[in-house]
Amino acid sequence: MRKIVIVGAVAGGATVGSQIRRLDSESEIVIFEKDRDMSFANCGLPYYIGGVVQDRDQILEATPEAFYDKKKITVKPYHEVTAVNTETMTVTVYNRESNETFEESYDTLILSPGCRANRLDVESDMIFTLRNMEDTDAIDQYIREHQVQRALVIGAGYISLEILENLYHRGIEPTLIHRSEEINKLMDQDMNAPIIDELEKRGISYRLNEEMTGVDGHTVTFKSGKQEDYDLIIEGVGVKPNSEFLKDSGLQLDDKGYLPVNARFETTVPEVYALGDLITQRYRHVDLPAHVPLAWGAHRGASIIAEQLAGDSNVAFPGFLGANIVKFFDYTFASVGVKPQELEHFNYTMVETKQNQHAGYFPGNERLHLRVYFENDSRKIIRAAAVGKDGADKRIDVLSMAMQNQLTVDELTDFEVAYAPPYSSPKDAINMIGYKARNK
């Protein structure tokens, strides 16, 4: 009987276990999870803090007991895999509750340890990061027990933005600081203007090019020299991969500590697969490496690994497009394709339109800003970004499908939109990008 060991029990690990079990009722499946909880909905955590999502069972989707009863998959929480020996095909496991360490053998090893939050070099009991349900509970408990009224959010990536919005919804007065002027980095910087507008409209204070240098009690000192009192500090200052345990495994990490895998989510070592935030892949539409640590890829990887293990060697992943989206108060920011920072690898042209999201005369119409980058020689779309109060998600999903098919920008003229006044225009924003591009 094959024994499959999985490292990590969140989006990647728990899903790949489930997917394998769907196709393979025989193999023994064991998942080691270093933290308390399995299968929580990471993307929902900020909204749980905000009280937007109130039902804990909806965020914490499974328990080891229920998982075993339903799927005959053993999940061991508080079990941290500290080393992998690919020659003996064993992992070293540290039981954080009993302080015991043991070796576990595997026939197939699947790595999905994820990332952990970076921490700034400042100590205080009121500083938190948010990566899992334990963090969420700690923040929630701290807010309730300390009558938190003023919170400092450090960083301006999508997690920081979501936390800030949710603290605001909870009635806490948030302040945002960020060490540079580059916020929400997956988006074109000039398209982030509504983030600032949304802050200012609500009187939420923010400072760019600002850093926290120290905390004394409630008093926070900043690089600018300012001193302000806060009751809570959330650091959203990036992540690093949980890959130190692979140091002597023979698996080759990239220079940032991520693990490259091939189109079958295989590593360079036989019977060792990886998925989730740990891995790097290739882009689908251009010849560049892609690091897309988001939920869709974890789920897709889980299915592909399960199908590989079930013997279907035809299934392979054609690569990432990098589709991503974040809501910030009334606005949606979405993009797909290479990152803004990666555009420098191409000779490209940018085309954009700012137009009605649906028929101008129909109530609720909002302006949509849609932008598409295409490669000059091939005219293939390499990146698209959209911002607006309505319809940005739809346009980026359509363009993700277009890029899945290596569409040229000119072919967007023939995109047949489902048109009625509440939904779009007879010349939809996507069509307009095509028409404008044809003039270039």
Next chain:
Amino acid sequence: MRKIVIVGAVAGGATVGSQIRRLDSESEIVIFEKDRDMSFANCGLPYYIGGVVQDRDQILEATPEAFYDKKKITVKPYHEVTAVNTETMTVTVYNRESNETFEESYDTLILSPGCRANRLDVESDMIFTLRNMEDTDAIDQYIREHQVQRALVIGAGYISLEILENLYHRGIEPTLIHRSEEINKLMDQDMNAPIIDELEKRGISYRLNEEMTGVDGHTVTFKSGKQEDYDLIIEGVGVKPNSEFLKDSGLQLDDKGYLPVNARFETTVPEVYALGDLITQRYRHVDLPAHVPLAWGAHRGASIIAEQLAGDSNVAFPGFLGANIVKFFDYTFASVGVKPQELEHFNYTMVETKQNQHAGYFPGNERLHLRVYFENDSRKIIRAAAVGKDGADKRIDVLSMAMQNQLTVDELTDFEVAYAPPYSSPKDAINMIGYKARNK
């Protein structure tokens, strides 16, 4: 100097005139419109009746005077083209105001006369149809002057549904009857159930398999034997093409009176083009004729004809996908691909999913019903339909883009959705269709 004569000044005719002028500042352009108004927003008319859209200028987008000032295009309202002589390259024009008839020569003729509403064989001053702004004004005036309280809407196509909803919004008590049980025919019949639910939820009476047989004063007699009093009757019982004037033109109409054109919107006669509701085309994704009398196609045809006339013979229309959408109260009904009635031409399999439109735990989540038909041998998608309170438009637009690229149903697993809890799921409905199909 080339003289371009256009028949019809609504979506197809006015747009093709504008598009030509963009590329060609020289040619003389004359548009004959048999009715009063040009360039009105057909799709907005029901909402103008309902008061959902109140600004008349937004529905009536242009006047002949403004159009001439801006674009040097002559629009002649109340001028009906009654015959075309393709040998002498002239049209016969009847001036409905002066009762004069004259001949006008053309170098290029573009036909966009549209369709007109069918009428039932029952006479009454309170019976109206809705195709243009004149009809809209007449209905609006009649409602105001006759204190309309109860209205009968006959037919259950998308115009009837939109009118019914808008009469209801205006505070009028509507009743719907339809001669068969097949409503909203572009949608799979079983997916129309929410239409009935929406009616019943609001206490709006309806009867299927019912017909109006006579009207005496306010009293309407029905096939069922019922007699009921109404203040207004709207007939939405289909349309027929305005193509009688082409009888002796040498242009070959199909058996329903529509005019087939090729990928360049050319007819079989040199220098005669056609677009809009009058024409039939081919489907893009399957080898069948397509009649898609909707706004997107009129606009796309206008651009292609203009580019042809400007000498760009590379531009051709790859065919229709038939994307369509209608809102009915809280629900959206959308589909793309061959019509349900056309599925019989294929060996196909249907796959469907009923799932959360976005993360189940996020507020405002609604169930989405998504269905995809694929051809068994090629596994290419031939039709998709979606119904729900939220997100149906997005999924059909994505699938329209997929079908634009001849995607197989299996490739939907690799659709990279832009995921965050307010927008979708890590396994979006579109992905799920792919996963389910792979098991078939």
